[in-house]
Amino acid sequence: MSIYDVFSGGSKPFDKAQWAAQKQAQRKEAYELIDSTCAEMMTNGDSFRQYLDVQSRFDRYSVANAILVSAQKPDAVQLKDYSTWKQNRIFVNKDAHKIVILEPGKEYTREDGSKAVGYNAKIVYDISETSAAGKVQAPETKTMRELVSALIDASPVPFVPVDDLEMPAYYDSKQQTIFIKTGLSEEQLFVSMAKEVSAAVFDFKHNESRDVSDFKSFCVAYMVSERYGVDTRGFSFDRLPGEFSEMDTQVFKGELNSMRDVLGEIQSDMFKSLEKSRPPKNKEQER
DSSP states (O other): OOGGGGGTTSSOOOOHHHHHHHHHHHHHHHHHHHHHHHHHHTTOHHHHHHHHHHHHHSTTSOHHHHHHHHHHOTTOOOEEOHHHHHHTTOOBOTTOOOEEEEEEEEEEEOTTSOEEEEEEEEEEEEGGGBTTTTOOOOOOOOOHHHHHHHHHHHOSSOEEEESSOSSSEEEETTTTEEEEETTOOHHHHHHHHHHHHHHHHHHHHHOOOHHHHHHHHHHHHHHHHHHTTOOOTTOOOSSOOGGGGGSOHHHHHHHHHHHHHHHHHHHHHHHHHHHHHSOOOOHHHHO
């Protein structure tokens, strides 16, 4: 007698073909949702901003997954699958909203011989629909001085304060310098710096001129500001670039990918800088 005989008489036997068909249908629906959401984002400023909000919170998510979250639960703050929540002794509500994202699967060979990675649908749930709802740990608050200092460390070029600058800040690619107008408020200073640091990263590391990356730098500055709780009411997405509406979906996602890459670089450097400035714990704090 096999030990697995104890499972006899239980639920229906596992139907692998049915499971595979269900997963394939979920994956197909996910790709369709990405395309339809992109089409809306290209012409709708509110939808575009909604995506940026999600990408700022989930900066390690791919563009495709940030789009999927934006379309399904734009206010999500922490996502995990059922088993991961359970491992953390947190239970998903019975009526919880299922959010479909895509995760990398097996590598395969295309007809032309090139290699590619397939993606599988994955169901995740937001913490707001679990037994841990209301227990989300608030991020550690940083002072504007700390944030400005971290942004300086994240910049690939130096800053020079100027008294009579006509605009709050300006990245000069020829001099590889960011000029900052003196007398700005702390939040004005941070937001202006964020946009020009983004322009410098696009130019310095991605070989995209200021003119080409201007709107993308604006978007990255918005995401960085949103990430650290800086007032973003001065940002407007009522008028999106005209070329967006004429773009192929893949080209549009490529633009979003470049924004995400620059966001990731700035976020990573800022995080390292903020960690360095964190005061060391004393023995009492460590207990």
